[in-house]
Amino acid sequence: MIMGPLLCIQSVILPLCEIPYLQNPQVLRLKEVTFDSVTFEVSGVDQKGNKHTYEYSPHLQPDTSKNEVILEMLPISKLVLSIK
Numbered sequence: 001m002i003m004g005p006l007l008c009i010q011s012v013i014l015p016l017c018e019i020p021y022l023q024n025p026q027v028l029r030l031k032e033v034t035f036d037s038v039t040f041e042v043s044g045v046d047q048k049g050n051k052h053t054y055e056y057s058p059h060l061q062p063d064t065s066k067n068e069v070i071l072e073m074l075p076i077s078k079l080v081l082s083i084k
Helices: 003-017
Strands: 026-036 041-045 051-055 068-073 080-083
Touching: 041 068
Parallel strands: none
Antiparallel strands: 026 041, 026 068, 041 051, 068 080
């Protein structure tokens, strides 16, 4: 019975909250970057020294030879929009 409202929040309300970020996504610069082409994950260290790992869509086709990247993503779902 509790699952219904939770699914509504996750599938309707949270995506609506991210609409303003489509034009102005969160930007994160990562260094010491590694790419996993099997799981489509990018990992790296931010300016504060914190390690981050994000999944990305295979259609993004990032340049995996780079050691530093800039991720543009939605802040709530952590959906990666671009890898530069």
